[in-house]
Amino acid sequence: MRYKLWLIAILCLPAMVARSQQKNSKRPNLLFVITDDQSFPYASAYGTPGVRTPVFDAIAASGVLFNNAFAAAPQCSPSRAAILTGRNIWQLEEAGTHSSYFPNKFPVFTTLLRNAGYATGYTGKAWGPGNWEDAGWKENPVGPAYNKQTLKPPYKAISNIDYSTNFQTFYQQKQADQPFFFWVGAHEPHRPYANDSGGDSGGVYVPGFLPDHPVVQNDIRDYMVEIAWFDAQLGKILDFLRERGELENTLIVLTSDNGMPFPSAKATLMEYGAHVPLAISWKGVIGGGRKENRPVGLIDLASTFLEAAGLAAIPHTPGKSLLPLLKGKTDPSRNAYVLTGMERHSASRPDNVGYPARAIRTADYLFVLNFKPGRWPAGDPPPVSEPPSPSPDIKPIGPGYSDVDDPSPSKMFLISHRDEWPLLFRQGFEKRPAEQLFDIRTDPGCTKDLSTNPAFDSVRNVLRGQLKDMLTQQGDPRMHGNGDIFESYPRFGNMRNWPGFKKRGEYNPAFQHH
Structure with missing residues (x-):
């Protein structure tokens, strides 16, 4: 597949350093990719048996792989509101609960980027579920939707939204030299799954809080089918950026909103409810092949995107930019813990x-x-x-x-x-x-x-x-x-x-x- 060529290209960093230094005089593009219900360690970069995520792994290899990243909440809409605002859920009123309002008095980083000249948009799942229309927003807090293009997935349980083609539509509609922030919100691997889509071959990692039984093993295999399917769709997006010479000037963040939809995981504050994968790449700016063990929160992403774009952080928010840490610098102001x-x-x-x-x-x-x-x-x-x-x-x-x-x-x-x-x-x-x-x-x-x-x-x-x-x-x-x-x-x-x-x-x- 075409994205396999990209996997090779993204690892060829030394040959591209000079070009990326030239590109980085421009404001960077910002690509945020968030899956739905994917627990750490269900990406193959973490060495987990049975799961295949070569695109995620390539981004991790070209940047920083985080071993201790945490969503602010173990549920979709509060976690996403926390990402957008840089606040914890107890600071967000209705948006701190699931499927409620998102009060528009809380600033979001996407609006600040748009006001600073960035083209913004999303495909797939943005902030939600919940009601933003009656809370004073003119559009979803993430930005305008690009969801018109569809495809035929291998199973009915997988979303028919064509994430890659929708991103290409967004890219082609923006001004030629305009930097962008784009949110790719996968619906995968949210339930339901296609039963027995994962087959019965190969190893599977069953966490200690679940019975190591064939029924559970098959359920996890079906879960991992959706993780692998979306990883391939992400490869198409990154291949498109590479072909247009944009990959080297794009800060890429890959993560998930909360943990796996199994007992003792999603909708709990135990480890597999809020512990999520996180890989961040920005060629020519942050070094590759690094692993980071310090605890970080997804509420840090708002300040990270804003600092990368040359903008001030949202005032009075506990989230802190990850850029010092991404650049290998010490950050004595960073806490040695994360709250959820x-x-x-x-x-x-x-x-x-x-x-x-x-x-x-x-x-x-x-x-x-x-x-x-x-x-x-x-x-x-x-x-x-x-x-x-x-x-x-x-x-x-x-x-x-x-x-x-x-x-x-x-x-x-x-x-x-x-x-x-x-x-x-x-x-x-x-x-x-x-x-x-x-x-x-x-x-x-x-x-x-x-x-x-x-x-x-x-x-x-x-x-x-x-x-x-x-x-x-x-x-x-x-x-x-x-x-x-x-x-x-x-x-x-x-x-x-x-x-x-x-x-x-x-x-x-x-x-x-x-």
């Missing part, structure tokens, strides 16, 4: 309440603070009997535990085989303590909670103090007595037939004045 957070995900509990939690992740440990440990973290189990739905707009509860995406063979297997895998079922679905502590070095699957182990008292106390201090400084309502305001925010996605409040797109008055 979660509010409501799906409509998974009575009264449409969420599972609020915050976490701090250092190079070695993950500490999680669960504000409502009396709630079911993955959503309530299904009731013994469900009353008739009051409206066609209200979905049945179904198998319950709805914060774990359906349809999911792994979820259903673990529910139906809970007696055979009691510890893994408990981790994925049963109630959690107010505090959790995991040693990521020895337990990347977060299967051994150390929060009650006296040997780790000092670690837990230090991390709890750091987390609460930072949340307080950043104005988190959960630390200032008004945390239930998050429960009031509207949800524009599907509502389920739980008791209590279930009005789609409306504020819950029971929590508005708390």
